[in-house]
Amino acid sequence: MAAKKGGLGKGLDSLLVNKVGTDHATTATKEKAVSTAKKKSTKKETTETPDTMxxxxxxxxxxxxxxxxxxxDGLLELAESIKQYGILQxxxxxDKNGYYEIIAGERRWRAAKLAGLKEVPVIVRNLSEQQIVEISLIENIQRENLNPIEEAQAFxxxxxxxxxxxxxxxxRVSKSRTAVTNSMRLLKLSKQVQQMVIDEMISTGHARCLISIENEEMQHQIALRIFDEKLSVRETEKLVRKLLQEKDTPPKKEKDPVLSAIYADLAEQMKRIFGxxxxxxxxNDEKGKIEIEYYSQEELNRLIELIQSIQ
Known part of the structure; x- marks a missing residue:
């Protein structure tokens, strides 16, 4: 996939140019000199030969x-392209004193191995650990190589x-702060649900709906339901909202049938007394209330007089 145009390319260039310093300046001068020499030697060349094999x-x-x-499948396709045209970038x-560690270009390296290459073109840089992580992250984001979980883990x-x-x-990655925040929130999901996102069984939109569910097993069960029933994001939102409402509503305590019978008998006795x-x-907590009905002012006065006489 072609790299996107825009701020990301500038971000990668700035990491390579501004942060490397003198080593890079020296190498850049060397690259320019080599390029000039090659252009003079032949006009048929359309691409610059890499510095080091x-x-x-x-x-x-x-x-x-x-x-x-x-x-x-993508690696095999790239390997076939490399067989025909070589590694263009x-x-x-x-340099790790004995071997060379890849900062950017692992996919090309893997495809080159599949293509049977014995040598690969490289540019050697001395970078800090942070610069390496940033460059790797930016390169992968440019090419849309990272799945949502890998991106969140890198952040x-x-x-x-x-x-x-x-x-x-x-x-650094030319994204909004909100996009970075939403990306990292995916790491609150259970490992099982994260794997379903990686495997593209559910979308990031579905996954964000599940973040509000704290129980990891319930997260996974709903994720499986999303996949099996092919629920939309909107349908998933409604389902999660309903489950959370049910969770917040305390279950009703069933009445004791023996007590219910006793109270019914007491109510009947009081009915005979009050008429x-x-x-x-x-x-539920074994407390309650007594309701005595009246249908006129006269009847209310009668009930009051009856209660006062009992006192």
Whole structure:
């Protein structure tokens, strides 16, 4: 997929240009000199030959890079393209004293191995751990390579390990602060539901509806129902809202049948005494109230006089 135009490209360039410093400036000068020399040597070349070719066996992926899942079919397609045209964009790596660790370009490296290449073009950079994470994250976001959970985990790592604030992360990846916040909220889901998002069984819209449910097992059960019944996001919102309302409503305590019979008998006795309808309402906590009905002012006066005489 072609890289998106806009702020992300600028963000990646700024990381490579502004943060690397003298090493990068020196390398840039070298690249310019090599390019000029090659242009003079031949007019038939349409692409610039990479600075360095390294044995593919000396290149290893970064275990901490945000992207964990690679589409096998996509890798095979890229491998076929590499067989025909080679690797058009060098891998960005850093020297780890014995091997080269990939900063950006792991997908190209994997496809190159499938294509049977013995060497790959690389550009060597010396970057800090934070710069490596930022570049890996930005490159993957540019190419829409990360699934929503991988993206959220990368944002969390920038916060926890490098103490970046959400607005700082948003600026680096050219997203809104709200988008970063909503992304990280997905990590509140259970591991099972997160995997369903990764597997595209449910959308991020569905997943966000489930965040308000604290019980992880219930989250998973509803997620399975979303998948099985092909519920829309709106239908999922209604379902979750209903479940939360039922949760907040305390269950009614069933009345004791023995007590109910006793109260009914007492109500009948009082009816005979007062000469009007009497009801005893039993509450869940064994408290209650007595209702004595009257149908005229005269009858009310009679009931008052009767109660006063009992005293």
């Amino acid at each position: 390294i044995k593919i066996s000396l290149v290893e992926p970064n275990r901490e890079q945000p992207r964990k899942h690679f589409d096998e 060098p891998l960005l790596v850093q 969390r790592r920038l916060m926890e390990e490098f103490h970046l604030k959400q607005d700082e992360i948003a600026e 009007t309808k009497v009801e005893i309402h039993q509450k």
